[in-house]
Structures are given as C-alpha cells and as structure tokens.
Amino acid sequence: MTALPVLVAQWFSGLWSVPIYRALLILLIIECSFVLLQILWLMRQTWKIQDATRSREHFMETLGASFFDALEDSDDRADWVRQARSFPEPVIREFIEGYILRTDGAYRELIIDMYRDLGLLWLDLEDLRSPAWQIRMIALRRMFLAATRSEHDALLERKDDIYPIRIMAARVLARVGTAEDLVELLQDLYLSRRLMEQPLVSMLNTMPIGTYEGLMKSWTKLHSPRLRRTVLISSARVVPSVCMDWLPRAAQAPEVDVRVGACIAAGLLPVEASRNLLLALLDDTSWEVRAQAAAALGEQRDLSSIPVLGKLLHDPSFWVRQHAALSIRIHGQEGLEFLRNVHGTDPDKYAKDAAGQELERHDLEVQTMGGLLE
Amino acid sequence: MMHFWIDILFVLFFAMINGSYAILVALSILDILQRRATRMPEFDSIVLSEESTPPISILAPAYNEEAGIEDSVRSFLQLVYPSLQVIVIDDGSTDGTLARLTEKFQLRPIRMVVRQDVPTQPVKAIFQSTRDRRLWVIAKENGGKADALNVGINFCRTPLLCCLDADTIIDRRALLRMVELFLYDEQQVVAVGGTVRVANGCTVKDGLVDATDLPRSWLARFQIVEYLRAFLFGRMGFNRLGGNLIISGAFGLFLREAIVDAGGYRQDTVGEDIDLVVRLHRTNLETGQPYKIVHIPDPVCFTEVPESIAVLSRQRDRWQRGLVDTLIAHRSMLFNYRYGRIGLIVFPFFVLFELLGPLIELGGYGWFLYCIFFGDIDASLVILYFLSAFFLGFLLSVQSLILDDLHTSFFRSTRQRMLLIAVAFLENFGYRQMTLFFRLKGIYRFLLGARSWGKMSKKGFTKAPLQETTLDA
Numbered sequence: 145m146t147a148l149p150v151l152v153a154q155w156f157s158g159l160w161s162v163p164i165y166r167a168l169l170i171l172l173i174i175e176c177s178f179v180l181l182q183i184l185w186l187m188r189q190t191w192k193i194q195d196a197t198r199s200r201e202h203f204m205e206t207l208g209a210s211f212f213d214a215l216e217d218s219d220d221r222a223d224w225v226r227q228a229r230s231f232p233e234p235v236i237r238e239f240i241e242g243y244i245l246r247t248d249g250a251y252r253e254l255i256i257d258m259y260r261d262l263g264l265l266w267l268d269l270e271d272l273r274s275p276a277w278q279i280r281m282i283a284l285r286r287m288f289l290a291a292t293r294s295e296h297d298a299l300l301e302r303k304d305d306i307y308p309i310r311i312m313a314a315r316v317l318a319r320v321g322t323a324e325d326l327v328e329l330l331q332d333l334y335l336s337r338r339l340m341e342q343p344l345v346s347m348l349n350t351m352p353i354g355t356y357e358g359l360m361k362s363w364t365k366l367h368s369p370r371l372r373r374t375v376l377i378s379s380a381r382v383v384p385s386v387c388m389d390w391l392p393r394a395a396q397a398p399e400v401d402v403r404v405g406a407c408i409a410a411g412l413l414p415v416e417a418s419r420n421l422l423l424a425l426l427d428d429t430s431w432e433v434r435a436q437a438a439a440a441l442g443e444q445r446d447l448s449s450i451p452v453l454g455k456l457l458h459d460p461s462f463w464v465r466q467h468a469a470l471s472i473r474i475h476g477q478e479g480l481e482f483l484r485n486v487h488g489t490d491p492d493k494y495a496k497d498a499a500g501q502e503l504e505r506h507d508l509e510v511q512t513m514g515g516l517l518e
Numbered sequence: 519m520m521h522f523w524i525d526i527l528f529v530l531f532f533a534m535i536n537g538s539y540a541i542l543v544a545l546s547i548l549d550i551l552q553r554r555a556t557r558m559p560e561f562d563s564i565v566l567s568e569e570s571t572p573p574i575s576i577l578a579p580a581y582n583e584e585a586g587i588e589d590s591v592r593s594f595l596q597l598v599y600p601s602l603q604v605i606v607i608d609d610g611s612t613d614g615t616l617a618r619l620t621e622k623f624q625l626r627p628i629r630m631v632v633r634q635d636v637p638t639q640p641v642k643a644i645f646q647s648t649r650d651r652r653l654w655v656i657a658k659e660n661g662g663k664a665d666a667l668n669v670g671i672n673f674c675r676t677p678l679l680c681c682l683d684a685d686t687i688i689d690r691r692a693l694l695r696m697v698e699l700f701l702y703d704e705q706q707v708v709a710v711g712g713t714v715r716v717a718n719g720c721t722v723k724d725g726l727v728d729a730t731d732l733p734r735s736w737l738a739r740f741q742i743v744e745y746l747r748a749f750l751f752g753r754m755g756f757n758r759l760g761g762n763l764i765i766s767g768a769f770g771l772f773l774r775e776a777i778v779d780a781g782g783y784r785q786d787t788v789g790e791d792i793d794l795v796v797r798l799h800r801t802n803l804e805t806g807q808p809y810k811i812v813h814i815p816d817p818v819c820f821t822e823v824p825e826s827i828a829v830l831s832r833q834r835d836r837w838q839r840g841l842v843d844t845l846i847a848h849r850s851m852l853f854n855y856r857y858g859r860i861g862l863i864v865f866p867f868f869v870l871f872e873l874l875g876p877l878i879e880l881g882g883y884g885w886f887l888y889c890i891f892f893g894d895i896d897a898s899l900v901i902l903y904f905l906s907a908f909f910l911g912f913l914l915s916v917q918s919l920i921l922d923d924l925h926t927s928f929f930r931s932t933r934q935r936m937l938l939i940a941v942a943f944l945e946n947f948g949y950r951q952m953t954l955f956f957r958l959k960g961i962y963r964f965l966l967g968a969r970s971w972g973k974m975s976k977k978g979f980t981k982a983p984l985q986e987t988t989l990d991a
Contacts, residue, residue, distance in 0.1 A: 172902065175906060175909035178913050182917060186935055190932050278551055278554070278556075279555070281555040282555050307703075307704040334704070337706060339700045340701060340702075342568060342572065345568060462631075501630060
C-alpha cells in the first residue's frame with residue numbers, strides 16, 4: 145500500500161528534473177490553486193448571502209415593526225437608530241432607502257434625518273471622494289434620495305467628472321441647489337443624441353419654479369443645442385411667460401435642434417405670437433423643423449391653421465406630410481372633412497396617401513374605442 | 519524536426535487561446551463592476567412616468583407559431599415600459615398563426631404607407647389590434663426571419679427597436695435596464711445585448727419566470743455553465759476591446775437609424791444576428807461615425823435550450839454555419855487597421871478561436887492519435903498537457919460562476935452552486951468534445967452549401983405536449 149505514494153513521488157521528482165515537464169507542473173499547480181481558491185470564494189459568498197438573509201430577517205423581527213412608531217417620537221427615533229447601528233450597513237440601507245423612495249413630505253424628511261443620524265450620508269460623502277468613478281456613481285445614486293442643501297458643495301465638486309456622474313450630480317442639485325449651480329455643472333455638457341435628453345427632462349421636472357426662472361436667464365450660456373432645447377421645452381410647461389421671451393430667439397437659432405425645440409415649446413403655448421412663429425417655421429429649410437412646426441400647429445387646435453397645413457400635404461418630405469395630415473385630423477370634423485376632400489379629389493398621389501392614412505387611423509381609433517367599450 | 523514544430527504549434531495555440539480568455543475574464547470583471555454602478559433600478563418609476571422616455575418597438579418574427587403566439591404576445595405586452603409597441607411579423611405562416619392572433623386580439627386591417635428603408639418581400643396586409651392598440655401584426659410573403667425583421671424595421675417609427683425570438687421569455691424590466699445605456703452613455707451606443715439565461719428548470723407562470731432552479735437534464739445543465747461562460751466573460755470582456763461581434767437574436771435593443779444605415783438584416787444567411795452586428799461595426803468604422811456596441815450582464819431573457827442531442831446538434835451546426843458565413847463575408851476586416859481594434863483584435867479572435875479553433879482542436883486530437891498509433895509519443899508530456907488543458911477549462915468555467923455571483927446570480931444556494939461546480943468539472947468529459955463535433959459538422963455543411971435553419975423542437979416551458987417547428991430560411 146505504501147508503494148503507491150513512493151511511486152508517485154518518484155514519478156513526480158523525475159518529471160520535475162526535466163524543464164518542459166517542470167513548466168507544465170508549475171502551470172498545473174497554479175491552475176489547481178486558482179480553482180480551489182475560486183471554489184472557496186464561491187462558497188464564502190454563498191454563506192455571506194445566507195448570513196445576510198438571516199440578518200435581514202433578524203432586523204425585520206427586531207426593528208421592522210417599531211419603525212413607524214419611532215417616526216412619531218424623537219426619543220423613540222434616537223433609540224431606533226441606536227439599535228439599528230448594531231446591524232450590518234447593507235441591511236439598514238436596504239430597509240431605509242426603500243422607505244425614502246416610497247414616502248414623501250414630512251415623513252420623508254424624518255427618514256432622511258434618520259439616514260443622516262445613522263451615518264449613512266457621511267459614508268456617501270466619503271464615497272463621493274473615491275478615485276474610482278463606480279464608487280462615486282453609487283454614492284450619488286444614494287444621495288439622490290437623501291442629500292440636502294448641506295451637501296451642495298460636495299455635489300458641485302463633480303462639475304469636471306465623467307458624463308453620467310455630472311448628470312447624476314445635476315439631478316440631485318436640481319432639488320437642493322440653485323440655477324447658477326446647474327449652469328456651472330451643465331454649461332459645457334455635450335449631448336451626442338436626443339435619447340440622452342431624457343435624464344435631463346427628469347431633472348428639470350423636479351426643479352422648483354424659482355430655479356427654472358434663474359436657469360432660463362442663463363439659457364444662452366448652455367453650449368449644447370440639445371440641452372438648450374430641452375430646457376426651453378420644459379420651461380414652456382413650467383414658466384410659459386419666460387419661455388415666450390426666448391422663443392423668437394430660439395426660432396432663429398442656427399442649430400436645427402434648437403429650432404425643433406422652439407416648435408415644440410410654441411405648440412405648448414396657444415397664443416397668437418407662438419402661432420405666428422410656427423407659421424413662419426413652416427417655411428424652414430430643414431424638414432425636421434417643418435414637420436415639428438406642423439405637429440405643433442395641430443396641438444394648438446386652431447381651425448384657421450387647416451388650409452396652411454393642407455399645403456404641407458404636398459411637401460417633398462414624407463415626415464412633413466405625415467405630421468401635417470395628423471395635425472389636420474386632430475382638428476376634429478373640419479379636419480376630417482378636409483382630409484376626405486384631399487383623399488377624394490387631390491391629383492397629388494403623395495398628398496392623397498397621407499390623407500388616406502390618417503382617415504384609416506381615425507376609423508380604427510373609432511373601432512378601438514368601440515372594442516374597449518364592449 | 520517536423521514533429522517538434524507541430525508540438526510547438528499546438529502548445530502555442532493552447533497558450534494563445536487561454537491567455538486571451540484570461541484577459542477577457544479580467545476585462546469582464548471590470549465591466550461587471552462598472553455595470554453594477556450604472557444600473558439604476560431606483561429610477562424605474564421616474565422613467566416610467568416620463569413622457570420623454572424614448573419609445574421602443576418590439577419586433578417579433580413568427581413562422582408557424584400558432585400554438586405559442588398568443589402567450590408570447592401577451593408576455594411582450596406585459597413588459598414594464600411606458601411607450602411600447604409590439605409588431606408581430608407573420609412570415610407567411612402556413613398554419614393558423616394569423617387567425618389565432620386575429621381572434622384573440624381582434625385585429626382589424628389598416629392601410630398604411632410604409633417606406634421601404636430596407637428592401638423586403640411584399641407585405642400582404644397590416645393589422646392593428648382593437649383590444650390593445652400597441653399591438654400591430656404584419657402579414658407578408660415568406661422570406662425568412664431576416665426578411666421578416668426587415669419588414670418590421672421598415673414599419674416601426676420609434677428610435678429604438680428590440681428584435682427578439684417569439685419563443686423567449688423576457689424579464690419584465692429588461693427594456694428599462696437596456697435603455698439605460700442609450701440614456702446615460704455619451705459614446706453613442708447603437709446596440710445593446712443582454713445576457714440570455716437558460717429557462718430549463720425554471721417555473722414559468724403567466725409568461726414570466728416565477729422561480730429559477732437547475733434542470734434535471736444534464737445536457738441542459740452543461741448548457742447553463744456554457745451560457746454563463748459565453749455571455750459573462752466571452753461577450754462582456756469584448757466591451758473594452760471595441761465591442762463584440764454577437765448580439766443574440768433572442769434579444770437585442772438597437773438604434774433603428776443605425777440598422778437602416780447598415781442596410782438591415784442580411785437575408786441569405788442563417789447567422790443574420792452576428793452578420794448585423796459585424797455590419798454595424800463596419801458601417802460606423804468606415805464612415806468614421808462614433809459608436810458603441812455594448813453587452814450587459816443583466817439577465818434580460820430566458821430561452822429553452824435543447825435537451826436532446828439531435829436538436830443540440832442542429833442548433834450548434836446552424837450557429838457555426840452562421841458564424842463561418844459572416845466571418846468569410848467580412849474577411850476584408852481581418853487584420854485591417856482601418857477597422858481599429860475590431861479589425862486587429864476582435865475579428866482575428868473570432869477567426870482564430872471560433873472559426874479555426876474547432877479545426878485546430880480536431881488536429882490536436884488527430885496528432886495525439888497519430889503519435890499513439892506510431893508509438894512516437896512522450897506519455898508524461900501528453901498526460902501533463904491534457905491535465906493542464908483540462909484544469910484551465912475547469913478554471914474558466916468556475917470563473918464564470920464567480921462572475922455570475924458578482925452581478926445577478928439566480929443560483930444562490932449551496933446545493934445549486936456545488937452542483938454547478940460538478941457540472942463545470944464533468945462537461946470536460948464528453949460534452950465539450952460533442953459540441954466540438956457539432957461545430958465541425960457545421961463547418962463541413964457550410965462548405966457543402968447548406969443554408970437552411972433545420973428542424974427545431976422545443977419541450978415547452980410548461981407541461982405542454984412536444985411541438986415541432988420547422989424554420990426554413
């Protein structure tokens with residue numbers, strides 16, 4: 145029985161003496177060690193998961209039920225925070241962040257205070273100074289919920305950071321900062337495509353009216369045309385009179401994106417001045433601007449626009465014709481009548497097609513409504 | 519002397535392939551950690567409530583899918599996304615696919631002007647559902663999956679489109695996760711691929727995955743480890759090398775404009791998904807347009823993998839033919855500095871390890887047999903070489919389980935993980951050799967001119983009877 149280990153040892157030492165075998169043996173030993181380490185690591189992670197589950201359950205049993213009672217009284221709150229500190233940080237975070245996300249008003253303020261008392265905001269600020277941008281990003285995502293005016297300076301320090309971090313910092317500052325902060329953070333931001341406007345629209349939607357007015361004052365300082373157009377469109381909803389002041393300038397802008405933005409904003413402001421501006425933009429050299437101006441005129445639902453939109457049914461651009469036809473349709477019976485007339489008598493095949501398609505869509509919508517009512 | 523050089527050749531290949539995989543593992547760890555920081559599920563409610571969230575069209579080509587089409591469409595309509603339209607393209611089905619859709623979703627014909635941005639077979643009719651206005655169905659002449667997708671591309675007017683297989687189960691929040699890349703990445707993302715998971719063993723309820731577990735079939739278990747390896751380090755690693763060449767046809771989110779610029783899906787290939795991604799790289803690099811093709815580790819959809827060797831054989835055969843076809847069609851990119859890292863690193867990687875790899879591996883086995891047959895063999899060297907190759911393969915498989923743990927692991931219990939480690943160990947004894955044979959068969963059949971999809975059968979997610987589906991390109 146003892147002969148086998150001896151034989152193996154002899155074979156091994158024989159191999160070790162030859163360089164090529166020795167190299168392969170070293171490779172094998174390294175591989176086996178790595179495999180073993182990885183398996184051990186995986187098992188450790190598995191036990192950590194189980195441990196975290198147990199901690200979470202224990203936390204819920206101990207402090208879950210008393211959370212809302214603690215919110216009612218400052219002593220209870222301090223006691224709750226003291227007890228919570230004995231649990232692992234991820235467990236507390238998971239619990240408290242969920243409530244910050246789902247509450248509003250005074251309750252939310254109280255929970256944010258608890259977040260601060262637990263030292264979690266302090267940890268976020270530490271992470272925000274990390275050299276690893278991934279850690280900074282996670283910190284900002286957490287601060288989006290819990291930051292207050294006190295964290296303003298730390299957020300503004302992110303103005304030279306990478307794109308997603310600047311966007312995140314701007315989203316937090318929109319709530320707790322000033323218009324000047326936002327201009328400083330965003331003025332040289334470059335949006336490479338329109339899809340990237342969405343987070344900025346979200347940011348603008350959370351901004352107080354006072355900040356909006358300040359931001360519009362610095363509208364020309366924003367370098368990116370897409371950013372300017374986003375701010376302009378949002379302002380039409382929140383501060384229409386301020387937006388109106390900027391519209392003529394936006395309609396004359398050399399960048400197509402800004403002129404398109406001017407059309408959308410004008411469509412949201414149903415006044416004579418914006419209608420005239422849209423009528424002028426129907427002759428723009430860019431098909432995108434013409435199409436958007438046609439769509440915006442439809443939004444205003446002014447019957448006197450129908451003949452002008454009718455002319456656009458002969459536009460060389462497919463999208464301008466489609467938008468014009470849709471705009472005519474949404475004017476109601478008069479619009480439908482106009483489209484029927486074009487579809488029945490117009491010699492231009494493209495105008496006929498555009499009108500016909502909108503009439504089909506109208507019929508289907510009527511049927512759909514019927515289907516839904518059934 | 520020749521014997522020496524052949525030995526050197528195989529050792530070099532061995533060192534290169536495993537060295538490349540080690541680099542990919544390191545890169546994918548960095549990318550997974552980065553993704554952990556940038557995925558923002560806490561903002562889902564904001565994205566869902568915003569009018570500015572970009573609309574998405576789901577393109578689902580269907581051919582003779584009468585049995586499952588209703589469930590698939592219902593699951594697509596259940597996806598959590600604020601602005602969504604589902605476009606089912608009936609590719610000239612000969613069964614009752616269209617009738618089933620008409621009956622269940624109350625389809626009404628509508629006359630639409632559709633611009634031909636990409637050439638396709640004629641469209642017979644367009645329908646919109648009166649039950650759910652987000653659903654559109656296009657009936658067309660049979661022209662294959664790629665042609666059906668091209669029809670959908672022409673029809674949809676949203677900036678983003680999602681191409682998927684009608685028989686996959688999509689995670690309800692998959693679109694929210696994938697769209698994040700288009701919203702927050704400044705490097706002009708044109709396509710995003712997500713990680714496809716194995717549905718075998720999972721419990722499916724109302725078109726959604728309710729619980730995940732390991733399947734009973736060992737063949738399916740081997741494929742779980744294989745999918746983790748392929749998606750989590752194979753594809754993630756390439757993100758930092760300029761992007762990979764494959765976005766699974768099962769689920770991908772694309773910028774419509776980029777697909778149209780690339781000419782849409784190629785119709786005369788069974789690898790239309792890989793071909794499209796290669797052409798996206800090619801078009802953007804040739805025009806000097808900044809772009810990015812990204813793979814994310816988030817599990818976006820579940821697919822049922824074959825549990826029979828015959829079906830697995832046909833699937834791998836088709837994948838390999840698609841790959842060979844695409845790599846040959848775009849061979850001018852190989853080592854071409856004009857295509858940057860794609861031409862100098864990624865494309866050569868695919869040619870050397872994915873196209874020629876099976877042939878070199880076969881050569882290795884052949885050389886081993888030759889040496890045994892002629893007695894010209896150093897037994898110790900062979901044993902050590904095979905042991906180190908075996909442990910390296912095992913190491914990479916265990917590594918993929920760790921990558922899975924770093925992001926979103928579905929297998930979290932000790933039992934499941936021990937079983938997966940056993941699967942990673944055992945797959946080296948037969949399964950790998952079997953898939954090697956299927957890939958070789960694919961190359962051989964490609965050389966013979968085979969271009970059909972082959973017959974696929976699926977067991978079904980529930981206890982439905984076995985259904986046979988033939989997909990002819």
